[in-house]
Amino acid sequence: MSATFELVCPAGGLPALKAAVDHGADCVYTGFRDATNARNFTGLNFDDASLKTGIAYAHQRGVKVLVALNTYPLSANWLQWTAAVDKAAAFGVDAVILADPGLMDYAQRTHPQLRLHLSVQGSATNYEAINFYRERFNIQRAVLPRVLSMAQVEQVVKNTPVEIEVFGFGGLCVMVEGRCALSAYATGTSPNCNGACSPGKAVRYEDTPAGMETRLNGILIDRFGQGERAGYPTLCKGRFEVDDETYYAIEEPASLNTLELLPELMRIGVRAVKIEGRQRSPAYVTQVTKVWREAIDTCRRDPVHFVPQAAWMAELNKVSEGRSATLGAYNRPWK
Amino acid sequence: MKLALGPLLYYWSRQRTMDFYAEMVEQPVDVIYLGEAVCSRRHEMRLDDWLDVATVLADAGKQVAFATLPLIESESDLKSVRRLMDAARDDPRLTIEANEMGAVRQLAERGQHFVAGPTLNVFNGHTLKLLADCGATRWVMPPEIGRTALAGLQQEMPAGMQTEVFVHGRLPLAYSARCFTARRYHLQKDTCEFRCIDFPDGLTLKTREGADFLTLNGIQTMSAKVYHLERELPELAAAGVELLRVSPQSDALPALLSAYRALLDKLPAQMPVGDYCNGFWYDKPGLDWVTT
Numbered sequence: 001m002s003a004t005f006e007l008v009c010p011a012g013g014l015p016a017l018k019a020a021v022d023h024g025a026d027c028v029y030t031g032f033r034d035a036t037n038a039r040n041f042t043g044l045n046f047d048d049a050s051l052k053t054g055i056a057y058a059h060q061r062g063v064k065v066l067v068a069l070n071t072y073p074l075s076a077n078w079l080q081w082t083a084a085v086d087k088a089a090a091f092g093v094d095a096v097i098l099a100d101p102g103l104m105d106y107a108q109r110t111h112p113q114l115r116l117h118l119s120v121q122g123s124a125t126n127y128e129a130i131n132f133y134r135e136r137f138n139i140q141r142a143v144l145p146r147v148l149s150m151a152q153v154e155q156v157v158k159n160t161p162v163e164i165e166v167f168g169f170g171g172l173c174v175m176v177e178g179r180c181a182l183s184a185y186a187t188g189t190s191p192n193c194n195g196a197c198s199p200g201k202a203v204r205y206e207d208t209p210a211g212m213e214t215r216l217n218g219i220l221i222d223r224f225g226q227g228e229r230a231g232y233p234t235l236c237k238g239r240f241e242v243d244d245e246t247y248y249a250i251e252e253p254a255s256l257n258t259l260e261l262l263p264e265l266m267r268i269g270v271r272a273v274k275i276e277g278r279q280r281s282p283a284y285v286t287q288v289t290k291v292w293r294e295a296i297d298t299c300r301r302d303p304v305h306f307v308p309q310a311a312w313m314a315e316l317n318k319v320s321e322g323r324s325a326t327l328g329a330y331n332r333p334w335k
Numbered sequence: 336m337k338l339a340l341g342p343l344l345y346y347w348s349r350q351r352t353m354d355f356y357a358e359m360v361e362q363p364v365d366v367i368y369l370g371e372a373v374c375s376r377r378h379e380m381r382l383d384d385w386l387d388v389a390t391v392l393a394d395a396g397k398q399v400a401f402a403t404l405p406l407i408e409s410e411s412d413l414k415s416v417r418r419l420m421d422a423a424r425d426d427p428r429l430t431i432e433a434n435e436m437g438a439v440r441q442l443a444e445r446g447q448h449f450v451a452g453p454t455l456n457v458f459n460g461h462t463l464k465l466l467a468d469c470g471a472t473r474w475v476m477p478p479e480i481g482r483t484a485l486a487g488l489q490q491e492m493p494a495g496m497q498t499e500v501f502v503h504g505r506l507p508l509a510y511s512a513r514c515f516t517a518r519r520y521h522l523q524k525d526t527c528e529f530r531c532i533d534f535p536d537g538l539t540l541k542t543r544e545g546a547d548f549l550t551l552n553g554i555q556t557m558s559a560k561v562y563h564l565e566r567e568l569p570e571l572a573a574a575g576v577e578l579l580r581v582s583p584q585s586d587a588l589p590a591l592l593s594a595y596r597a598l599l600d601k602l603p604a605q606m607p608v609g610d611y612c613n614g615f616w617y618d619k620p621g622l623d624w625v626t627t
Contacts, residue, residue: 072458074480075487101436102461123456126407128437135440136465147512152408175556176406179454180509181479182549185558185621188614190479192456217620220542236509241541242519242551249540250515250556329512 005265006272007296008066008165009289012044015282017054020063023286024293027064029097030054031278035077036084037068038121038177039278040195048087055091064094068278070119071195072100082106089114097143098122099178104137118142120167121192123178125152127159134162141165143274145176146256150330154268163271168258169288169316170276172328174236174251182235187217198234205230214238255320256328259295259312263303284319291315336572338595339366339499341582342402342432344507345552346531349379355583356388360395362589363596366578367392368432370419372402374514374553375412376527382418393428405434405454406510406554413437423447432475443469453477453501454510458484460491467493475499475580478506478562481616482570489575497577502568503591504582505537505550506558506612506621515551524554535585547610560622563611568598 009025011017020028031037033045046054055065067088073081081103088096089111096114098104099121107114120143124130133139141163144153157164175182183197184190191197204215212224214233221238224230231237231253240249256276258265265273273296275288291312299306317325340359343352359367369385369392371377380388389399401419404412416438423429424447433439434452442449451457451466451474463474476485478501489498516538517527531538537550539559547559564571564579571579581588581595587607597604614623 072456074484075459075491076483078459078461100456100458100462101465102459102463105461105465122436123454124436126413126435126437128413128440129407129435132436132440147406148408155410174513175509175511178456179405181477181506181621182509182556184479184615185506185508186548188618188620192477192479193458219546219548220544223543239543240548241543241545242538245519246543249519249551 004271005296005300006165007289007292008272008274009285010170010275010278010280011054011285012039012278012280013046013282014050014054016278016280016285017065018057019282019286020289021058021061023289025063025289027066027094027272028054028058029066029068029274029278031068032084032087034080034084035071035193035195036081038070038119038191038195039068040071041279042200044279048091052091055093059092066095066097066117067093068097068119069103070097070099070121072192073103074193078102082110085111085114095140101133101136104133104139108137115140117165118162119178120145121178123176125176127156130156130160130162134160141271143167145178146173147176147329150261150264150268153265153270153330157269164269165272165274166258166265166270167256167276167328168265168273169292170256170280172251172254172256172326186219186235198232203233254326257313257316257320257325258327258330259292259308259316261327261330262295262299263306266299266303280319287315287319336568336576336599337365337578338363338592338599339578339580340364340368340592341501341504341580342368342370342372343583344373344555344557345535345537345583345585346374346377346379346529347535347585348532349384351535352380353384353388356392358589359397360391362592364397364581364592366398366400368400368402370401370403372404372434373555374531375404375406375409375415376524377529377531377553379532382415382422386422389426389429393426398430399428400430400432400450402432402452403434403438405452406512407435407437408512417441420445420447433471439466439469439471446470448472450475450499453507457488460488460493463488463491463496464493467496471496473497473499473578475501479615479621481618482574483618485574485576492575498575499578499580500564500571500576501562502564502571502579502581503595504562504584505560506562506615507555508549508558508621509556511554511556514554515556516553519551558612558621559610560612561609562613562615562621563609564613564616565598565606567613567616
């Protein structure tokens with residue numbers, strides 16, 4: 001088993017950061033209040049003062065703070081992204097999480113002591129790609145897109161000196177992160193360049209005789225009958241018609257939960273597990289951090305006999321988006 | 336400006352694919368991208384088939400490049416990329432379009448020049464410069480950005496770098512490890528029965544009120560509308576774009592290529608009609624059609 005196995009928890013603001021720190025996170029990841037990160041939502045993220053406070057709070061308690069700068073700068077706004085790197089370095093964060101190679105090059109040259117993580121938005125799904133970022137920019141860790149099977153994750157770990165972090169819990173992108181322009185196509189808001197998908201400003205709920213309709217920039221994403229809860233119209237989670245059948249054509253609204261895979265993740269040498277959800281409440285962060293801390297500690301003590309406790313699963317199910325949990329791509333049979 | 340035919344994104348039978356490229360010998364297109372650029376499970380065309388096609392096209396004076404897969408997950412995926420690179424090294428008339436950074440690493444290591452494909456997420460000049468240092472001599476703009484971003488990039492263009500822009504076809508918008516064509520027919524990806532071969536232009540996804548919205552093409556999701564930059568060609572030329580990419584489709588491709596060729600030669604052109612969009616070029620939602 002690996003020497004360390006970190007629990008990386010989301011913080012969309014100072015209360016969530018404190019919740020994560022207080023309940024057992026090894027690292028919290030954060031972002032600034034702008035398009036430099038992939039959770040660029042109104043009312044979310046850190047201004048300078050709150051990030052400084054958060055870093056001090058975490059560091060006093062031995063917890064690391066990471067800053068996600070994981071969107072792609074254009075030539076015109078390049079300086080906004082480099083300024084964000086400079087600020088993160090000046091504030092003394094423990095690492096920045098980057099996707100753009102140009103920005104990694106800048107960070108490595110300007111702040112050689114700053115630890116770099118390759119974001120899931122970098123779409124690196126194999127060791128050749130990860131080793132590219134290692135050789136060119138000296139990245140220390142890579143976050144894998146949520147598309148690989150367990151055997152494929154193991155193959156990556158075996159062939160790179162870069163620490164591997166995987167998603168363990170939370171909302172699920174069915175598309176390869178960094179390779180999805182669906183929201184840009186439908187709404188003009190690009191996850192890659194604007195840091196948001198299916199933005200609230202494009203959403204409309206309409207109560208019609210046919211049922212509650214949810215629209216994104218006028219496009220009908222779903223229609224709900226009586227007794228159905230009208231979910232947020234994330235583009236890929238709608239019901240559509242294909243070859244005369246209407247169904248969740250791309251993705252069911254389900255949430256990722258890999259708690260039962262914990263011994264396997266540790267065995268193959270994964271170094272960190274990430275909890276999704278910077279847009280979620282401090283109560284969510286508290287609940288999920290507590291359960292995962294306890295599960296990780298239990299698993300480290302006795303991985304052979306580890307089974308997720310029913311109470312943990314019940315707690316996690318309470319905070320899941322959607323009604324069901326899935327193991328995502330990890331349990332895909334190796335072909 | 337030159338006319339380029341992008342890689343065939345759909346899954347066609349071997350015979351249909353061979354016939355299609357045999358027809359391209361006579362078409363007014365300068366550069367042709369070959370190879371499987373969507374799903375590693377598709378195997379109608381073997382590497383030797385592709386190499387035969389490449390030889391015929393190169394003999395006919397076409398520039399030929401092989402696109403690599405944008406999603407490389409397994410050791411066997413890596414092996415097939417290495418075999419493509421070997422083939423390109425052995426025949427100087429062939430180049431590689433790299434569509435993920437693993438391919439870039441290996442091409443740089445081998446000292447092979449390459450095309451930086453549209454899924455490499457080149458959004459600024461710093462990243463483009465890095466790719467130039469790795470051996471890229473051409474880059475394909477990600478379709479989700481348009482005129483403003485291109486103008487910025489052109490100011491930071493590394494010397495000798497050619498710019499290619501996707502001007503016509505259903506837009507490749509997203510990639511997944513899952514197959515949405517298989518999902519429609521209640522099949523697992525690993526036992527998909529290659530159902531995408533039944534849909535030579537993909538499978539249309541409609542909203543619940545019957546509007547065409549997206550196209551399912553295996554693990555790739557595309558637009559239902561056809562991206563179409565026609566009136567914008569003078570602007571593209573002024574912006575320093577050197578290659579225009581037309582994406583293969585099953586119907587009326589020769590007519591389409593002839594129309595673009597005529598436009599480039601400043602001759603009257605008969606552009607086929609279609610359900611077109613051009614929003615990305617104007618920094619709008621991609622599905623918009625800007626007419627001003």
